[in-house]
Amino acid sequence: xxxxxxxxxxxxxxxxxxxxxxxxxxxxxxxxxxxxxxxxxxxxxxxxxxxxxxxxxxxxxxxxxxxxxxxxxxxxxxxxxxxxxxxxxxxxxxxxxxxxxxxxxxxxxxxxxxxxxxxxxxxxxxxxxxxxxxxxxxxxxxxxxxxxxxxxxxxxxxxxxxxxxxxxxxxxxxxxxxxxxxxxxxxxxxxxxxxxxxxxxxxxxxxxxxxxxxxxxxxxxxxxxxxxxxxxxxxxxxxxxxxxxxxxxxxxxxxxxxxxxxxxxxxxxxxxxxxxxxxxxx
Ligand code: AMP
Numbered sequence: 001x002x003x004x005x006x007x008x009x010x011x012x013x014x015x016x017x018x019x020x021x022x023x024x025x026x027x028x029x030x031x032x033x034x035x036x037x038x039x040x041x042x043x044x045x046x047x048x049x050x051x052x053x054x055x056x057x058x059x060x061x062x063x064x065x066x067x068x069x070x071x072x073x074x075x076x077x078x079x080x081x082x083x084x085x086x087x088x089x090x091x092x093x094x095x096x097x098x099x100x101x102x103x104x105x106x107x108x109x110x111x112x113x114x115x116x117x118x119x120x121x122x123x124x125x126x127x128x129x130x131x132x133x134x135x136x137x138x139x140x141x142x143x144x145x146x147x148x149x150x151x152x153x154x155x156x157x158x159x160x161x162x163x164x165x166x167x168x169x170x171x172x173x174x175x176x177x178x179x180x181x182x183x184x185x186x187x188x189x190x191x192x193x194x195x196x197x198x199x200x201x202x203x204x205x206x207x208x209x210x211x212x213x214x215x216x217x218x219x220x221x222x223x224x225x226x227x228x229x230x231x232x233x234x235x236x237x238x239x240x241x242x243x244x245x246x247x248x249x250x251x252x253x254x255x256x257x258x259x260x261x262x263x264x265x266x267x268x269x270x271x272x273x274x275x276x277x278x279x280x281x282x
Pocket of ligand 1: 029032036037038040041146148149150151174175176177184185186187
């Protein structure tokens, strides 16, 4: 049976024991309500490490007031079955009080990379992410940690933080897993009703369009952004948060597409905010 613990000291002593035995450790940080996207990260971690820890924690400090902290879907029983079937060894499922006890006063903030894309509408989000991920790295001392390209800005930020703060681990980025019709898998897709679910396809359609344009030689960011924006605007239920093209490493906007770029979008379908992206090197 897979072990589930919300206790930091218990997790630390298990990790210590594994290290003593010379075993390598992979970490997959998640907020739970696991789907095939998360599962692909766990599978990769199981392939590349002797022991795999999945953290399941809806991190309150990465949500702003008015966002979906309370309504975020949770199902630890189902998540436990998925982790066990996928070959993970340990689930870390702490309470907010265990992670942020009374008197908690330290935060990790990042100056670069956090201003564009999701950082514009969610200015406190990435500070919360950097803080919790730093804590998870310190608690589980992984050799490798696995993050999805679905959250491409987050992946770039974590890579930068690891470099800047000299964390001793490898960050592994994993490709976006999609539904059969193209919608990127997300725990938040459960918020969509049937009509919205259909409308949500406009995100992956805009992504495919942009990617095709770049593959076919378009090098003007403005032209690609315009075409993607117009595509999204054909869907009456869609409201654009942003459509932008940035350097994939430093998340600075680019006028001309060259090197490794990230084209990223955030779109409200009804009340649900969804993100999608493509990365390409030209
Ligand atoms: P979350 O539980 O949404 O915070 O996601 C936990 C991790 O799973 C993050 O590194 C995400 O980028 C990754 N992830 C979520 N959805 C997908 C997906 N559809 N494909 C690949 N990775 C994903």
